[in-house]
Amino acid sequence: xxxxxxxxxxxxxxxxxxFRRFFAGRxxxxxxxxxxxxxxxxxxxxxxxxxxxxxxxxxxxxxYVLLVWALFRCFSKDHYKRYQENRRYLLMLDRVKDRNNRYxxxxxCHQTVRVPRGKGKISITCPRCKEKFVKKT
Numbered sequence: 001x002x003x004x005x006x007x008x009x010x011x012x013x014x015x016x017x018x019f020r021r022f023f024a025g026r027x028x029x030x031x032x033x034x035x036x037x038x039x040x041x042x043x044x045x046x047x048x049x050x051x052x053x054x055x056x057x058x059x060x061x062x063x064y065v066l067l068v069w070a071l072f073r074c075f076s077k078d079h080y081k082r083y084q085e086n087r088r089y090l091l092m093l094d095r096v097k098d099r100n101n102r103y104x105x106x107x108x109c110h111q112t113v114r115v116p117r118g119k120g121k122i123s124i125t126c127p128r129c130k131e132k133f134v135k136k137t
Contacts, residue, residue: 026075027082032089033070040066102137 040063047059076082095103101114106126113124119137126133 025077027073027077027079029074030082030086032086033073035089036066036070036073040064040070102135104133104135106131107133 043059043063043066047056047063050056050059073082073085100117102117104113104115104124105111106113106129108131109126109129111126111128113126115122115124115135115137117137121134121136123132123134125131
Protein backbone atom coordinates (compact mmCIF):
# COMPACT_ATOMS: atom_id res chain seq x y z
CA UNK A 1 0.00 0.00 0.00
CA UNK A 2 2.89 2.39 0.63
CA UNK A 3 4.11 1.94 -2.95
CA UNK A 4 0.69 3.01 -4.25
CA UNK A 5 0.57 6.10 -2.01
CA UNK A 6 4.11 7.01 -3.07
CA UNK A 7 3.15 6.76 -6.78
CA UNK A 8 -0.04 8.76 -6.16
CA UNK A 9 1.91 11.48 -4.32
CA UNK A 10 4.42 11.59 -7.18
CA UNK A 11 1.60 11.92 -9.72
CA UNK A 12 0.00 14.81 -7.81
CA UNK A 13 3.37 16.52 -7.49
CA UNK A 14 3.93 16.34 -11.26
CA UNK A 15 0.43 17.71 -11.94
CA UNK A 16 1.03 20.54 -9.45
CA UNK A 17 4.34 21.33 -11.16
CA UNK A 18 2.61 21.40 -14.55
CA PHE A 19 -0.01 23.85 -13.21
CA ARG A 20 2.72 26.01 -11.67
CA ARG A 21 4.59 26.14 -14.99
CA PHE A 22 1.38 26.95 -16.89
CA PHE A 23 0.36 29.79 -14.57
CA ALA A 24 3.85 31.31 -14.34
CA GLY A 25 3.78 34.77 -15.91
CA ARG A 26 -0.02 34.95 -16.23
CA UNK A 27 -1.84 38.13 -15.23
CA UNK A 28 -4.34 36.68 -12.76
CA UNK A 29 -7.45 38.43 -11.49
CA UNK A 30 -8.18 42.02 -10.55
CA UNK A 31 -11.15 44.28 -9.80
CA UNK A 32 -12.20 44.56 -13.45
CA UNK A 33 -12.23 40.77 -13.78
CA UNK A 34 -14.40 40.51 -10.69
CA UNK A 35 -16.87 42.99 -12.22
CA UNK A 36 -16.94 41.09 -15.52
CA UNK A 37 -17.53 37.77 -13.75
CA UNK A 38 -20.24 39.28 -11.52
CA UNK A 39 -22.13 40.73 -14.47
CA UNK A 40 -21.84 37.40 -16.30
CA UNK A 41 -23.19 35.54 -13.27
CA UNK A 42 -26.09 37.98 -12.93
CA UNK A 43 -26.96 37.55 -16.63
CA UNK A 44 -26.85 33.78 -16.21
CA UNK A 45 -29.16 33.87 -13.17
CA UNK A 46 -31.61 36.22 -14.91
CA UNK A 47 -31.60 33.83 -17.88
CA UNK A 48 -32.81 31.03 -15.60
CA UNK A 49 -36.02 32.92 -14.81
CA UNK A 50 -36.77 34.27 -18.30
CA UNK A 51 -39.09 32.08 -20.35
CA UNK A 52 -38.85 33.95 -23.67
CA UNK A 53 -36.52 31.74 -25.69
CA UNK A 54 -34.76 34.44 -27.73
CA UNK A 55 -34.17 36.68 -24.70
CA UNK A 56 -32.88 33.70 -22.73
CA UNK A 57 -30.53 32.88 -25.62
CA UNK A 58 -29.20 36.46 -25.68
CA UNK A 59 -28.60 36.43 -21.91
CA UNK A 60 -26.86 33.04 -22.07
CA UNK A 61 -24.61 34.04 -24.96
CA UNK A 62 -23.82 37.32 -23.17
CA UNK A 63 -22.87 35.52 -19.99
CA TYR A 64 -20.62 33.09 -21.91
CA VAL A 65 -18.93 35.97 -23.76
CA LEU A 66 -18.22 37.71 -20.45
CA LEU A 67 -16.85 34.48 -18.96
CA VAL A 68 -14.51 33.95 -21.93
CA TRP A 69 -13.38 37.59 -21.74
CA ALA A 70 -12.60 37.24 -18.01
CA LEU A 71 -10.68 34.00 -18.65
CA PHE A 72 -8.74 35.67 -21.47
CA ARG A 73 -7.78 38.54 -19.15
CA CYS A 74 -6.85 36.12 -16.36
CA PHE A 75 -4.61 33.91 -18.53
CA SER A 76 -3.06 36.75 -20.52
CA LYS A 77 0.70 37.26 -20.38
CA ASP A 78 0.46 40.90 -21.48
CA HIS A 79 0.63 42.41 -17.98
CA TYR A 80 0.92 46.01 -19.18
CA LYS A 81 -2.31 46.01 -21.22
CA ARG A 82 -4.31 44.24 -18.50
CA TYR A 83 -2.91 46.64 -15.88
CA GLN A 84 -3.88 49.64 -18.02
CA GLU A 85 -7.43 48.28 -18.51
CA ASN A 86 -7.83 47.80 -14.76
CA ARG A 87 -6.34 51.24 -14.04
CA ARG A 88 -8.79 52.95 -16.42
CA TYR A 89 -11.68 51.06 -14.78
CA LEU A 90 -10.56 52.12 -11.29
CA LEU A 91 -10.15 55.77 -12.40
CA MET A 92 -13.65 55.74 -13.87
CA LEU A 93 -14.99 54.20 -10.66
CA ASP A 94 -13.30 56.92 -8.59
CA ARG A 95 -14.85 59.61 -10.80
CA VAL A 96 -18.31 58.15 -10.37
CA LYS A 97 -17.86 58.03 -6.59
CA ASP A 98 -16.45 61.59 -6.42
CA ARG A 99 -19.50 63.83 -5.91
CA ASN A 100 -17.52 66.91 -4.82
CA ASN A 101 -15.46 67.48 -7.98
CA ARG A 102 -15.88 67.75 -11.75
CA TYR A 103 -13.29 66.56 -14.26
CA UNK A 104 -12.42 68.38 -17.46
CA UNK A 105 -9.89 67.70 -20.22
CA UNK A 106 -7.54 70.50 -21.22
CA UNK A 107 -8.34 71.58 -24.81
CA UNK A 108 -4.65 71.78 -25.74
CA CYS A 109 -2.87 68.84 -24.06
CA HIS A 110 -5.89 66.73 -22.94
CA GLN A 111 -4.63 66.58 -19.35
CA THR A 112 -7.46 65.75 -16.92
CA VAL A 113 -8.09 68.62 -14.50
CA ARG A 114 -10.17 68.24 -11.32
CA VAL A 115 -12.13 71.27 -10.08
CA PRO A 116 -14.65 71.63 -7.22
CA ARG A 117 -18.36 71.42 -8.04
CA GLY A 118 -20.85 74.26 -7.58
CA LYS A 119 -18.55 77.23 -8.20
CA GLY A 120 -20.37 78.49 -11.33
CA LYS A 121 -18.29 79.59 -14.33
CA ILE A 122 -14.63 79.53 -13.46
CA SER A 123 -11.36 79.98 -15.28
CA ILE A 124 -9.32 76.78 -15.12
CA THR A 125 -5.56 76.72 -15.63
CA CYS A 126 -4.05 73.47 -16.84
CA PRO A 127 -1.21 72.40 -14.55
CA ARG A 128 0.77 70.86 -17.42
CA CYS A 129 0.64 73.40 -20.27
CA LYS A 130 -0.74 76.48 -18.40
CA GLU A 131 -3.63 76.81 -20.90
CA LYS A 132 -6.57 78.79 -19.48
CA PHE A 133 -10.14 77.79 -20.32
CA VAL A 134 -13.54 78.64 -18.85
CA LYS A 135 -16.00 75.94 -17.79
CA LYS A 136 -19.17 75.81 -15.70
CA THR A 137 -18.95 73.60 -12.63
